[in-house]
Amino acid sequence: MEKSTNIIDCTIRDGGLVNNWDFSVEFVQDLYEGLSAAGVEYMEIGYKNSARLLNATEPNPWRFLDDHFLKEIIPEKKFTKLSALVDIGRVDPNDVLPREESVLDMIRVACYIREVDKGLELVQMFHDLGYETSLNIMALSSVPEHQLIEAFDMVKKSPVDVVYIVDSFGSLDPKDIEHQVNKFKDMLPNKQLGIHTHNNMQLAFANTLTAMRNGVTFLDSSVYGMGRAAGNCNTELLVSYIQKASYEMKPVLGVIEKHMLEMREKWEWGYIIPYMISGVLNEHPRVAMAYRASDERDNFVDFYEKVTSPESTIAPASK
């Protein structure tokens, strides 16, 4: 089973949610070189959303990926394929070239369960343009079973290559993951499965291993865990632990040593108490992220009281 494993490194895409994609070209190039040398199969180099649709006034090359720019900074593809993520309603189909004219190999579509129909329309379009595709259903821990069944009836008929189990809130444990994977396998026997975890409860790596051992073949991760709030499963753990001859830990260590320690000084992600609390409570991390950006950032007891109080004013209105 482990022979067919694919790692998708999301450092730029999910890590960009930490630092507003403030990555240097040198870092992205070093990361691409390092991942290729490490045998990592895919690198998600950002979002391919539309600056116009998001009313963005500042340039943000890793959030609004542009093929001409990408060709400049990665003039020669190495081992690692490139992927981009898009959000429903934020991607302009006119921005997407046919695959043979693009450096991208895969386009992944993130959606909530209620938008699966829209997500699959995008998938169909990217598939017809020649891309590998995935559908990443977010906030899975809050999806009622019947909604999942309805959604899967549509997914089954779609050409989508990979369907992802996304633990957006970092609230699932290995037992939950095993249950979800088995449900997905039963309902989608003709699809490959993917897993995207968050590390709120220090379970991202364990959850990813559990998914892999139950047949999931696409594993998302980030170097040094860099991703929103508590971050993701660590790429260096996957390449060092998974028994696949092509994986090498050393090039990933080189990226960490050269870049990530300094970045971690500047920006914050990882096991941090308010994120742990939001994971345990199965809540979106946005409230905890706002708290960490305030002067009260280390008042953990106060934070816990606020988010668990029935009269909470800082708890999110909806997930």
Added chain:
Amino acid sequence: MEKSTNIIDCTIRDGGLVNNWDFSVEFVQDLYEGLSAAGVEYMEIGYKNSARLLNATEPNPWRFLDDHFLKEIIPEKKFTKLSALVDIGRVDPNDVLPREESVLDMIRVACYIREVDKGLELVQMFHDLGYETSLNIMALSSVPEHQLIEAFDMVKKSPVDVVYIVDSFGSLDPKDIEHQVNKFKDMLPNKQLGIHTHNNMQLAFANTLTAMRNGVTFLDSSVYGMGRAAGNCNTELLVSYIQKASYEMKPVLGVIEKHMLEMREKWEWGYIIPYMISGVLNEHPRVAMAYRASDERDNFVDFYEKVTSPESTIAPASK
């Protein structure tokens, strides 16, 4: 099953391996209060080794626990029981009072597999003095099966209450833990089992949950993970995640907020690349700890090359 769970917080004992037990009395008292309010069943308040046998010249109250001192700083026992760890050949039986004259409730004996006979002699003595006892077999990941079988023949006949699975090197994953627990259960049907994990690969919490779900009832942990090298399973994760009415997260958050952030600035433990590497390689962390204390501390590629080189001069001669 989860009703009979016992958490043993090892912050002082295992955390002392990080800071040479440089804990203030105020911290230890706050920790005891916090753990009692959180419903944590045991606090391991240090080692009960002999300063004389270790030729120690400096006082070190949490390493060489003394009953008179303990009674002074914890004049009134609350919910949480107290335990101490001893090492083979380092404990002087004359230092140990009968339980009814001591504030300690449990004495745990750490040993390597080759010393199980000596460990069980100590267990018998502490048992006869009225203490709860455990035998903690270290470095389990390197123990051949036949040695374990021989050792267990002795353990079965001993009055020891709890037998621990100790992942000293942080090299085991949940599948390994399940295998070990099932082996221990088969061979020691009349004993309660315990688990002590290290977090080198971010698997300490997942491994502890796996052990619990397979019937292990004594779970070691530390507040904010404070323990040697990569540290231990986090107490705050256990009390927030395990469904047991008496567990409360808030008092543990209070201890973290008041003490642990500052302590983590001063002393180092947790997910740190050289410790991750020693976990993956199933090595004692001492080489990585020496490296972290040197000027080369962040040269991860160099460290990896040194410890994996066949001519390595810094790899440990033995485990």
